[in-house]
Amino acid sequence: MKIHSKIKDYSVDMIEDLLNKKEEVFSGIKYGRLFYFVDADVYKIYEEELKHFIADDFCLVIEAEETKKEYANLVNYYKALIDNRFTRNDILVTIGGGILQDISGFIASTLYRGIRWIFFPTTLLAQADSCIGSKTSINFGDSKNLIGSFYPPDRILIDTSFNETLTDEYFNSGLGEIIKFHLMSDDDGYKLLQKYLESPDLRHGDIFKDIIWSTLKIKKSYFSEDEFDAGRRNLLNYGHCFGHALESASNFEVCHGEAVLVGMGFANLLSLKRGIMTAEKYEEFEEIFRRYYPEFDLSGIDVQDIIYYLKRDKKRVGKDLTMILSEDIGKQTKFDDITEKEIAKVFGEFIQNFKKGAHDDV
Numbered sequence: 001m002k003i004h005s006k007i008k009d010y011s012v013d014m015i016e017d018l019l020n021k022k023e024e025v026f027s028g029i030k031y032g033r034l035f036y037f038v039d040a041d042v043y044k045i046y047e048e049e050l051k052h053f054i055a056d057d058f059c060l061v062i063e064a065e066e067t068k069k070e071y072a073n074l075v076n077y078y079k080a081l082i083d084n085r086f087t088r089n090d091i092l093v094t095i096g097g098g099i100l101q102d103i104s105g106f107i108a109s110t111l112y113r114g115i116r117w118i119f120f121p122t123t124l125l126a127q128a129d130s131c132i133g134s135k136t137s138i139n140f141g142d143s144k145n146l147i148g149s150f151y152p153p154d155r156i157l158i159d160t161s162f163n164e165t166l167t168d169e170y171f172n173s174g175l176g177e178i179i180k181f182h183l184m185s186d187d188d189g190y191k192l193l194q195k196y197l198e199s200p201d202l203r204h205g206d207i208f209k210d211i212i213w214s215t216l217k218i219k220k221s222y223f224s225e226d227e228f229d230a231g232r233r234n235l236l237n238y239g240h241c242f243g244h245a246l247e248s249a250s251n252f253e254v255c256h257g258e259a260v261l262v263g264m265g266f267a268n269l270l271s272l273k274r275g276i277m278t279a280e281k282y283e284e285f286e287e288i289f290r291r292y293y294p295e296f297d298l299s300g301i302d303v304q305d306i307i308y309y310l311k312r313d314k315k316r317v318g319k320d321l322t323m324i325l326s327e328d329i330g331k332q333t334k335f336d337d338i339t340e341k342e343i344a345k346v347f348g349e350f351i352q353n354f355k356k357g358a359h360d361d362v
């Protein structure tokens, strides 16, 4: 897949057995040296192959923790590259999930005003979603993703076999985003999603590759005309307004994609209450979400905390709250007139449904 970007065009490809194909990966590219940033868990699990792949090149192993994405911590990464004489001829290669991507993207966009950067995403979320779209995000104090830039990698190579070693929690996190994108596509996209979710082994097979590819295509269709998030791309926040608030209110016990699933469930219930979504559609989508909702006790969350975080949402305009509501597949709309009272009322009902349905049929 070729992606046109106002910053630089880039490509995404699927590849098998990536860690045994160094020559193929870098053939045709001129460079001085390679510098690697590698996720610590990935390094441990794939140590043998990685040692062989990286050989004598520079390598910094980084733990995938939100604190590592903290602004004050960035100095360590600049220092590692500068002290080891990174030049404009060299390439930064990142192997990891969204955290390593955000760190590397920001460093790559700012060091020498922009360096070459190749990304091998290793989580489902990074492979199917975050690897494209050019966003890089850095945390500031306790505020997540407050600082950032738009800077895509030059090249993205996806080896789906990395997903075999992901925990169920992080696999489901990626699934949450995959489900969201397909609910924002069309009937064919929805059918593919249903076929995929019924497949016997979600981490393997051709359909696994198909669903990742299809997710990237849907995402591309949303940002290709709106790379800098001024209009249509905003709709991709479906599930994210409530989802981000839940991540924060749960002290990040609920991981991103799982919070997005809950966020879509909440947005759908609000859509039902406003008469935007039919009860039939609501049940149909809820049945899908229920299979992957996190094992998290939502009744421990104070709705005032949710409202507090919704008020701090970057997308909010005006005095009321903002949320993306949904009518059906591919029919989402941004509303800026959601009231606190409405949130509190729907939250009460949502918790009751969540308790009743969440794990009955898993």
Ligand SMILES: NC(=O)c1ccc[n+]([C@@H]2O[C@H](COP(=O)([O-])OP(=O)(O)OC[C@H]3O[C@@H](n4cnc5c(N)ncnc54)[C@H](O)[C@@H]3O)[C@@H](O)[C@H]2O)c1
Residues within 6 Å of the ligand: 039, 040, 041, 042, 045, 063, 064, 065, 066, 069, 096, 097, 098, 099, 100, 101, 102, 122, 123, 124, 125, 126, 129, 130, 131, 133, 134, 135, 136, 137, 145, 162, 163, 164, 165, 166, 167, 170, 173, 256
């Ligand atoms: N820039 C963007 O567009 C964008 C979009 C969405 C999310 N994000 C950011 O991405 C981060 C979340 O990223 P994520 O969900 O990819 O997870 P992550 O990078 O936090 O990694 C999750 C966990 O899985 C481990 N891991 C990674 N690959 C593995 C593998 N193949 N096998 C076993 N373990 C593996 C990591 O060490 C970590 O413990 C958040 O900080 C979020 O803000 C960025």
Ligand SMILES: [Zn+2]
Residues within 6 Å of the ligand: 177, 240, 256, 260
């Ligand atoms: Zn997301």
